[in-house]
Amino acid sequence: xxxxxxxxxxxxxxxxxxxxxxxxxxxxxxxxxxxxxxxxxxxxxxxxxxxxxxxxxxxxxxxxxxxxxxxxxxxxxxxxxxxxxxxxxxxxxxxxxxxxxxxxxxxxxxxxxxxxxxxxxxxxxxxxxxxxxxxxxxxxxxxxxxxxxxxxxxxxxxxxxxxxxxxxxxxxxxxxxxxxxxxxxxxxxxxxxxxxxxxxxxxxxxxxxxxxxxxxxxxxxxxxxxxxxxxxxxxxxxxxxxxxxxxxxxxxxxxxxxxxxxxxxxxxxxxxxxxxxxxxxxxxxxxxxxxxxxxxxxxxxxxxxxxxxxxxxxxxxxxxxxxxxxxxxxxxxxxxxxxxxxxxx
Amino acid sequence: xxxxxxxxxxxxxxxxxxxxxxxxxxxxxxxxxxxxxxxxxxxxxxxxxxxxxxxxxxxxxxxxxxxxxxxxxxxxxxxxxxxxxxxxxxxxxxxxxxxxxxxxxxxxxxxxxxxxxxxxxxxxxxxxxxxxxxxxxxxxxxxxxxxxxxxxxxxxxxxxxxxxxxxxxxxxxxxxxxxxxxxxxxxxxxxxxxxxxxxxxxxxxxxxxxxxxxxxxxxxxxxxxxxxxxxxxxxxxxxxxxxxxxxxxxxxxxxxxxxxxxxxxxxxxxxxxxxxxxxxxxxxxxxxxxxxxxxxxxxxxxxxxxxxxxxxxxxxxxxxxxxxxxxxxxxxxxxxxxxxxxxxx
DNA sequence: GTGAAAGCGCTAACAC
DNA sequence: GTGTTAGCGCTTTCAC
Numbered sequence: 211x212x213x214x215x216x217x218x219x220x221x222x223x224x225x226x227x228x229x230x231x232x233x234x235x236x237x238x239x240x241x242x243x244x245x246x247x248x249x250x251x252x253x254x255x256x257x258x259x260x261x262x263x264x265x266x267x268x269x270x271x272x273x274x275x276x277x278x279x280x281x282x283x284x285x286x287x288x289x290x291x292x293x294x295x296x297x298x299x300x301x302x303x304x305x306x307x308x309x310x311x312x313x314x315x316x317x318x319x320x321x322x323x324x325x326x327x328x329x330x331x332x333x334x335x336x337x338x339x340x341x342x343x344x345x346x347x348x349x350x351x352x353x354x355x356x357x358x359x360x361x362x363x364x365x366x367x368x369x370x371x372x373x374x375x376x377x378x379x380x381x382x383x384x385x386x387x388x389x390x391x392x393x394x395x396x397x398x399x400x401x402x403x404x405x406x407x408x409x410x411x412x413x414x415x416x417x418x419x420x421x422x423x424x425x426x427x428x429x430x431x432x433x434x435x436x437x438x439x440x441x442x443x444x445x446x447x448x449x450x451x452x453x454x455x456x457x458x459x460x461x462x463x464x465x466x467x468x469x470x471x472x473x474x475x476x477x478x479x480x481x482x483x484x485x486x487x488x489x490x491x492x493x494x495x496x497x498x499x500x501x502x503x504x505x506x507x508x509x510x511x512x513x514x515x516x517x518x519x520x521x522x523x524x525x526x527x528x529x530x531x532x533x534x535x536x537x538x539x540x541x542x543x544x545x546x547x548x549x550x551x552x553x554x555x
Numbered sequence: 556x557x558x559x560x561x562x563x564x565x566x567x568x569x570x571x572x573x574x575x576x577x578x579x580x581x582x583x584x585x586x587x588x589x590x591x592x593x594x595x596x597x598x599x600x601x602x603x604x605x606x607x608x609x610x611x612x613x614x615x616x617x618x619x620x621x622x623x624x625x626x627x628x629x630x631x632x633x634x635x636x637x638x639x640x641x642x643x644x645x646x647x648x649x650x651x652x653x654x655x656x657x658x659x660x661x662x663x664x665x666x667x668x669x670x671x672x673x674x675x676x677x678x679x680x681x682x683x684x685x686x687x688x689x690x691x692x693x694x695x696x697x698x699x700x701x702x703x704x705x706x707x708x709x710x711x712x713x714x715x716x717x718x719x720x721x722x723x724x725x726x727x728x729x730x731x732x733x734x735x736x737x738x739x740x741x742x743x744x745x746x747x748x749x750x751x752x753x754x755x756x757x758x759x760x761x762x763x764x765x766x767x768x769x770x771x772x773x774x775x776x777x778x779x780x781x782x783x784x785x786x787x788x789x790x791x792x793x794x795x796x797x798x799x800x801x802x803x804x805x806x807x808x809x810x811x812x813x814x815x816x817x818x819x820x821x822x823x824x825x826x827x828x829x830x831x832x833x834x835x836x837x838x839x840x841x842x843x844x845x846x847x848x849x850x851x852x853x854x855x856x857x858x859x860x861x862x863x864x865x866x867x868x869x870x871x872x873x874x875x876x877x878x879x880x881x882x883x884x885x886x887x888x889x890x891x892x893x894x895x896x897x898x899x900x
Numbered sequence: 901g902t903g904a905a906a907g908c909g910c911t912a913a914c915a916c
Numbered sequence: 917g918t919g920t921t922a923g924c925g926c927t928t929t930c931a932c
Contacts, residue, residue: 234902240902248902270624270925272927274927275925275926291634293559299634333612333613333614334615335566335615439845445847497784498790501786501788593918613908616909616911617910622912664920815903
């Protein structure tokens with residue numbers, strides 16, 4: 211065997227394609243980006259060389275040179291709550307039609323994580339930012355403002371936005387549900403939800419809810435909060451607990467469909483007359499509800515629509531077709547199902 | 556008012572921090588990255604200047620200069636199937652302890668999308684790739700091999716891996732479940748699942764399942780497939796359909812817990828003696844099952860563990876503590892619940 | 901239609 | 917401990 215020196219494997223560059231095809235780097239670049247006029251002949255030679263070598267362009271270098279990055283940062287609190295993947299679906303649907311690409315960051319509802327995630331995202335100089343919620347600490351708001359990229363805050367329009375904002379009014383959602391419940395003649399109303407210190411959307415919904423009750427001289431008859439674990443199971447357990455403690459409750463408002471579903475299953479097993487003796491409602495408009503023994507009342511939070519609108523704003527800002535901040539309030543409609551309506555409509 | 560020329564707002568750079576603090580760019584860079592020795596005094600001056608300006612380093616430039624990118628590409632088929640967010644949870648948990656960061660790409664189970672997502676991801680030169688499944692077309696495999704970064708294929712170990720692989724054996728999972736079902740004396744076994752042309756994991760599970768039945772001279776008594784819609788509802792509908800068509804079925808094996816849960820609810824409502832007259836089992840070990848009226852038998856696919864191990868491999872490869880490809884088979888254990896066991900163990 | 905030169909904002913390597 | 921120089925791999929700009 212001859213003593214061969216193996217040259218260290220260097221990552222492949224445009225130059226390699228240039229050399230392999232005998233075409234200048236500049237023209238190779240043009241071919242690969244479909245920019246400018248290139249003769250069909252050289253075009254073919256370049257593409258062949260690139261394919262044979264398995265060349266993948268280096269976007270880092272491209273982004274630095276062109277100061278253009280086709281990424282849109284999407285910052286959400288969680289992936290385990292199906293709500294956020296659904297918003298993401300709407301975002302992707304719209305961005306797929308553009309040259310933009312979503313990149314997801316998850317904060318776990320923690321302000322310190324949010325700060326870090328925003329910082330990390332901004333350090334990649336994205337073309338836009340879509341971020342869940344309108345409540346951010348001062349440091350986050352300052353970064354978002356200073357970034358000089360379009361920002362869309364989503365899923366909550368109650369408050370002051372950094373730039374654009376798309377979503378339902380959580381306060382109004384709470385109010386609307388309270389009104390519907392009262393209109394049906396329910397009087398002793400219990401609330402079941404997540405521990406809310408960090409979930410501002412749930413908190414605002416609750417505030418809107420109690421506010422409306424207060425206007426008609428009522429307050430929540432009893433309440434239960436949970437955190438962690440199987441939401442379906444927690445729904446059961448909390449429902450058992452609240453009904454045992456306060457038996458004269460005639461309505462249960464759940465802050466999400468999953469615990470609502472658990473509660474519904476529990477109540478049906480216990481033989482409650484629903485909604486005659488006891489009414490129920492959840493929140494979100496989850497697909498899951500379709501398969502339950504009875505359709506739980508809920509409120510569609512317009513997740514996919516929110517995602518789509520937010521993405522449209524970013525896309526519009528990027529291509530210049532939108533220049534000013536937008537505020538889009540998505541309508542949240544009650545889906546009555548079979549657990550809320552006592553009277554014929 | 557004086558005729559002032561507003562200089563065009565230039566994105567902020569290290570140089571700005573350097574000028575504001577009176578420290579060289581290089582030293583500013585050192586401070587911001589915590590590298591090398593810097594006197595406490597200059598350190599403080601730099602950090603102050605950076606904070607005041609609201610400077611966010613440009614990772615694109617940094618990555619280009621250092622040819623180091625702290626991103627790990629995570630490529631999965633879907634976010635709406637909770638399975639994948641759970642794997643992602645395991646990945647994040649481990650990467651959070653490192654300087655690495657996951658970036659998610661979604662393929663929607665489509666090979667053409669997979670190809671595009673891999674290409675896009677590779678063009679950012681990530682430090683590693685974690686990708687769902689072991690079945691990829693030749694073009695994808697070639698890109699992954701050529702990329703010269705650690706690749707971990709996850710959630711399926713039956714086949715030839717590009718590099719490392721972590722997950723359960725889907726075939727074995729199907730076999731194990733079939734054995735357990737037969738051991739309990741069930742004989743007429745129905746299968747309900749997703750349309751599988753693109754879900755290789757479900758397909759392999761099904762193959763392992765039928766293979767074991769065949770060994771004891773049986774075959775699937777009837778089967779139903781669905782796609783799209785509320786899985787819970789589809790589970791109901793398919794269960795109704797299969798039991799109407801083939802009434803002597805005494806066991807239903809569902810390819811995921813959600814349709815299994817729908818089937819379970821349906822069967823309980825219809826008054827089936829479970830598991831006396833009819834046994835049921837799902838797949839995944841979803842948290843949701845805890846809240847059902849009866850605990851559905853299932854098989855834990857070790858999603859979080861899979862994510863963690865995959866992330867550990869990438870981290871190890873990156874810091875040099877792992878040098879060779881690994882193959883880690885996660886054990887998939889049956890959770891009997893109350894819908895599979897006819898006899899005392 | 902094609903190419904050469906300059907530089908995007910940072911860091912590696914080395915000098916002091 | 918700190919500064920200087922030379923790129924990283926592309927794209928922009930301008931020349932031909």
